[in-house]
Amino acid sequence: MVELIQISPCAGLLPITLGSVTLDEQDVGRLTSLSPFGDASDLSAALEKAHGCTWPKPNRSTGKDGGRCIWFGRDEALLIGPAPDMGLAKHGAVVDQSDAWAVVSLAGPGAVDVLARLVPVDLRDAAFKRGHTVRTQVMHMNASITKLGTDHLMIMVFRSMAGTLVYDLKGAMAAVASRG
Amino acid sequence: MRIDCPMCGSRDRREYYYQGGAVMLARPAPDAGEAAWDDYLHLRENPAGETEELWQHDGGCGAWLVVTRDTVSHEISNVALAEDVKRAMRKAS
Numbered sequence: 001m002v003e004l005i006q007i008s009p010c011a012g013l014l015p016i017t018l019g020s021v022t023l024d025e026q027d028v029g030r031l032t033s034l035s036p037f038g039d040a041s042d043l044s045a046a047l048e049k050a051h052g053c054t055w056p057k058p059n060r061s062t063g064k065d066g067g068r069c070i071w072f073g074r075d076e077a078l079l080i081g082p083a084p085d086m087g088l089a090k091h092g093a094v095v096d097q098s099d100a101w102a103v104v105s106l107a108g109p110g111a112v113d114v115l116a117r118l119v120p121v122d123l124r125d126a127a128f129k130r131g132h133t134v135r136t137q138v139m140h141m142n143a144s145i146t147k148l149g150t151d152h153l154m155i156m157v158f159r160s161m162a163g164t165l166v167y168d169l170k171g172a173m174a175a176v177a178s179r180g
Numbered sequence: 181m182r183i184d185c186p187m188c189g190s191r192d193r194r195e196y197y198y199q200g201g202a203v204m205l206a207r208p209a210p211d212a213g214e215a216a217w218d219d220y221l222h223l224r225e226n227p228a229g230e231t232e233e234l235w236q237h238d239g240g241c242g243a244w245l246v247v248t249r250d251t252v253s254h255e256i257s258n259v260a261l262a263e264d265v266k267r268a269m270r271k272a273s
Contacts (some may be wrong), residue, residue, distance in 0.1 A: 023216075048270050056239070058187045058188065058190070059188060073240075073241045073242045074187060074241045074243040112199075120191065120192035120195065121191065121192075134188065135188065135239075135240045135241055135242075136188075136191070136239060136240060137194065137195055137196060137239045138237075142239055144236070163236060
């Protein structure tokens with residue numbers, strides 16, 4: 001048997017700290033795409049029973065570290081953390097996407113200013129509070145951005161774009177840091 | 181230019197993909213005849229004024245939208261999910 005070595009999407013690229021902002025890779029566990037068959041209410045009940053988080057409304061997330069569910073598009077949510085309870089499959093499509101996404105966290109005072117250079121959505125606390133999430137773009141990459149706290153954001157892009165994500169964020173971090 | 185996505189809210193134009201006139205939602209019956217199919221596939225209105233278009237929010241929620249836009253002023257007067265528009269069309273017919 002060939003021995004395969006598992007490496008994370010941003011292996012060798014992170015962490016980076018520039019100025020007051022730190023970019024680091026996040027190991028969040030399993031990522032599971034959920035799409036309800038019809039109405040999401042049955043899936044929401046099953047989700048709450050098995051993992052303690054309900055079906056999120058558009059642009060919102062539910063749950064907490066280790067069992068989080070974020071809105072991920074029209075009629076789609078992403079369960080982050082636990083291995084999915086197979087009972088969920090009765091109420092919707094359950095698809096493992098753990099290896100498909102690069103997940104990074106951007107944290108520190110000025111994290112929102114860094115993203116303001118790359119993302120066409122207002123991510124400041126007044127408009128985008130803890131637990132809010134958006135599907136949008138980072139430069140030209142489709143991304144999912146979730147606010148975990150003030151100056152603390154989780155950013156996800158397709159795994160194949162991990163290098164580009166780090167490159168773009170690094171450039172924006174350097175630009176913000178140079179302003180002092 | 182900004183488009184008010186019914187799911188995501190007001191978003192920049194760069195997140196959207198433009199498909200064309202919303203006529204694609206009104207597909208003729210298979211036996212509707214050559215003229216109807218020729219019209220559906222090839223002929224488009226080119227109005228100076230209000231027009232309905234299909235846009236996809238591909239950089240956001242992924243939904244297809246019917247956007248009512250004035251081609252003279254670029255004012256957008258209505259945005260609806262294509263899913264809802266099609267459902268209403270089915271109900272009406």
